[in-house]
Amino acid sequence: MRYANLGRSRLEVSRLCLGTMNFGSHADARAAHDVLDAALDVGITYVDTANRYGPPERPHASEEIIGEWLAADPSRRDRIVLATKVFERTHPGPNGGGLSARHIREACEASLRRLRTDHIDVYQMHHVDRAAPWPEVWEAFDLLRAQGKITYIGSSNFAGWHLATAQASAAARGALGIVSEQSVYNLAQRTVELEVLPAARELGIGVVPWSPLAGGLLAESDASGSGRRRSAEFAQRAAAHREQLEATRDLAREASLSVAVLALAWLLAQPGVTSTIVGPRSRSQLEALAEAADVDLGPAVLARLDEIWPGPGPAPEAYAW
Template identity: 55%
Template sequence: MKYRQLGRSALKVSELCLGTMNFGPRTSEPDSFAILDAAVEAGVNFVDTANQYGGRLGVGTTETLLGKWLAEDRARRDRIVLATKVHEPMSDDINDRGLSARHIQMACDASLKRLGVDHIDLYQMHHIDRTAPMEEIWQAMDRLIAQGKITYVGSSNFPGWAIARANEKAVARGRLGLVSEQSLYHLIERRLELEVLPACQAYGVGVIVWSPLAGGLLAGPRQDGGHRRETEAMANARATRAAQLEAFHSICTDIAEVPGVVALAWLLHQPGVTSAIIGPAALDQLRSVLKAPQVVLEPSVLERLDRVFPPSGPAPEAYAW
C-alpha cells in the first residue's frame, strides 16, 4: 500500500480508502468484519462511512456495525483514519438534517456514540446546505475541534465555488479550513476536472474519489462471466457504452491488468487525487483491486484512455486572461 498526505494537512492516508456503505444492508456483519480485517492487513488505514448509511436497516446501522468491529480490538482505532459525514436526514424531525450548528453538534455526538469512539479524524459535510451560512458551519466545527470530538473537516459533493468560499471564510477566522473534498470521479464522469479539481488544488484540498468504478461499470466481468450488480440501469449503461467499454477492455488486456485495477490506477495518476474509495461487498472484490496503487500507467496508456474517455474540456475560467 502507498500513502499520501490528505490535502495540505500532515495526515497520511492510504491511496485506497475502504468505503463501508454496503456494510449492513448488503454485506453481513461477519463478512463486513472480514473485509475490514483484510483491508487493514493489506495496509489500508483510511475507513470512510456516513451517519446515514444503513439502507433498509435504518440510518446509523453502518456506523453501529463499524463500532462493534472497533470494540473487538481497541488497538484498531489507533490504526485507522476514521471518516464519517453529516447532513442527510436522520429522522422526520425538520431539524434533524442539514448543516445548522445545532444539527452538526447533535449528529456528531450521535456518530461518536454509534462508533464507540471519542473522536472522529475527518468529519465531512455530506452535501452542500445552501441555507446554512458558512460562518455558522465553521462556528460549529470549531467548537467540535475545541471539544476534541473531531480533528479535520472535509466537504463532499461541493462545487468549486463553495470550496473556495469555505476556505476563505476559514482563513478569515484563522483556521485550517477544509482539508478534503469527496467527489464523484472516474473515467466516464470527468466533470470534476472543470472547476472542483482546480479549486481543490489551489486551496490544498485533497480529493477523495467515490464510485471510482462507476458503480461496477468499469470493473469488468466477474471471473464466472457475470457482471457486478447487474441492475436494469447498469445493463442499459453497459449496452449504451458497449464500444467504449470494449476499447477500454482492449487497453487492459494489452497491459495485462484487470479493468477495475486500471480504472483505480488511472485515478491515482490524476493530480490532486489523494485516495480512491473502494466499496467491496465481498472479500474477493477487495482482493481484486488491492494492487492498484502499485500499477504504473505509461504516458501512452494514459493517452489511449483519454481517447476512449475524453476529458470534459478546459475549465470554464479558461477564457480568462
C-alpha cells in the same frame, strides 16, 4: 500500499480508502468485519462511512458495524484514519438534518456513540447546505475540534465555488478549513475536471473520488453489461459505452491488469487526487482491487485512456474558447 498527505494537511492516508456504504445492506456484520480486517492486512488505513449508510430498517448500520469492530479490538482505532459524514436527516421535524450548528453537534455525538470512539479523524459535510451561513458552520466545527471530538474537516459533493467560499470563510477565522472533498469521478464521469479539481488543487484540498468504477460499469468482466449487474438501466449504460468498454478491456489485457485496477490506477494518477474510495462486499473483492495503489501507469497508457474516455478539460477553456 502507498500513502499520501490528505490535501495540504500532514495527515497521511492510504491511497485506497475503504468505503463502507455496503455495510449492513449488502454485507452483514461478519462479512463487513472480514473486509475491515482484510483492509488492514493490505495496508488500507483510511476508512470512510456516513451517519446514514444502511438499509431503511437500520439506517445507521455502517457506523454501528464499524463501532462493533473497533470495540472488539480497541488497538485498531489507532491504526485507522476514521472518516464519517454529517448532513442527512436523522430524525423528523425541525433541525433533524442539514448543517445548523445544532445538528452538527447532535449528529457528531450520535456518530461517536455508534462508532464507539471518542474522536473522528475527518468529519465531512455530506452535502452543501445553502441555508447555513459559513460562520455558523465553522463555529460548530471549531467547538467540536476544541473539545477533541473531531480533528479535520472534509466535504462531499461540493461545487468548485462552494469549496472557494468555504475556504475563504475559514481563512478569515484563521482556520485550516476543508482538507478533503469527495466527488463522483471516474473515466466515464469526468465533470469535476471542469471546476472542482482545479479549485481543490488551488485551495490545497485533496480529492477523494467516490464511484471510481462508475457504479460497476468499469468492473464488468466484458463489455456487454452482463454479470452481477443486470438492471435495464445498467444494460443501457453499458450499451451506450460498448466500444469504449471493449477498448478499455483490450488495454487492460495489454497491461496485464483487470479493468477495475486499470480504472482505479488512472484515478490515482490524476493531479489533485489523494485517495479513491473502493466499496468491496467481500475480502476477495478488496484483495483484487488493492493492487491498484501500487500500479504506475506509463504516459502511453494514460494517453490512451484519455483518448478512449475524453474529459471536458478545465473551465472556462472547455467551453469559452
